[in-house]
Amino acid sequence: MARVDTRNSSRYWKDPHVPGLSCLAADFTSHDYAPHSHEALVVAVTEDGGSQFKSRGSTEEASASALLVFNPAEPHSGRMGWSRRWQYRGLYLSQPAIDAIGRSLGIAATPYFTANVFRDDALVASFLSLHRALDAGRDPFEERELLVRSFGVLFGRHGSGGERIPAAPRDSQLAGKVQALMSDRYAEELTLDGMGAAVGLTPFQLIGLFKRATGLTPHAYLTQVRLKAALRELRAGAPIVEAALAAGFCDQSALNRHFKRCFGITPLQWLRAARR
Incomplete structure (x- = not known):
């Protein structure tokens, strides 16, 4: 619900899809946060402008190059400072969400963060993609993959005092089993958890294994399988909406989006070209 x-x-x-996970998208031209804390792990990324915040007795800056992380119950305050505008996106994970991510990573003890600012461009981009995907709410598989991957990298790269995240085995046969599963069941509602369980891996391990074995994430690979299936349906004369559903896409708009991203044209444009 928006507050304006x-x-x-x-x-x-x-x-x-994730109990205990809340999201915030904010656009401020004036704000002044009094000292406060959240009973949640907070991760925030800046889209435009920035602000200043005070935590642990020092003043830091929020900017597009900084990933902000606050441990549960960690006090902090904030104000606009040098910028005339601050657009940012925040993720708030209460204990149920933290526990769920821990299970996806194969760890029971989540880390503590000894700093609030991390200059990590790749991780900033990853969390922006995650938040925007959650905001769009169009693809639960993609949202789940981005969530597990982003927090897995954050915990492993910058967390302290937690358990080491188990690495995925270097086994091309396991990746081949998941590829075969996708080829056989692409029209079903597949999940990272289900596919990982089929080969004895956590979702985070599955993402790492698949990336090494195929060069693609599980979501990207499954999308390619579904696009090929949709093309087979279209060549056989199926209407676009029926081809989308038969290939495992949730609706025609999802097929349109991925089709254009991959081939540069829409399914309708492809059909017209094929007829000519």
Whole structure:
């Protein structure tokens, strides 16, 4: 539900697929946060402008190059500072969400963060992609993959005091089994957890294994399998909406989006070209 005033606007929502995960998208031209804390792990990324915040007795800057992380119950305050605008996206993980991510990573003890700012461009981009995917709410598989991958990298690269995240085995046969599963069951509602369990891997291990074996994430590979299936349906004369559903896409718009991203044209444009 959005909260809007003459200077600031923000949207706050709970993710329906991950209990305990809440999201915030904010656009501020004026703000002043008094010292406060959250009973949640907070991760925030800046889209435009920036602000200043105070934590652990020092003042830091939020900017597009910084990933902000606050441990549960860690006090901090904030104000606009040098910037006239601050657009940012935040993720708030209460204990159920933290526990769920831990299970996906194969760890029971999640790490503590000894700093609040991490200059990590790749991780900033990863969390922006995650938040935007959650905001769009169009593809639960992609959302899940981005969630597991982003927090897995954050915990492994910058966390302290937690358990080491088990690495995926270097076994091309396991990847081949998952590829075969995708080829056989692409029209079903496949999940990272289900496919990982089929070969004895956590979702995070499955992502790492698949990336090494195929050069693609599980979501990207499954999308390619489904696009090929949709092309077979279209060549056989199926209407676009029927081809989308038969290939495992949730609707025609999802097929259109991925089709254009991959081939540069829509399925309708492809059909017209094929007829000519």
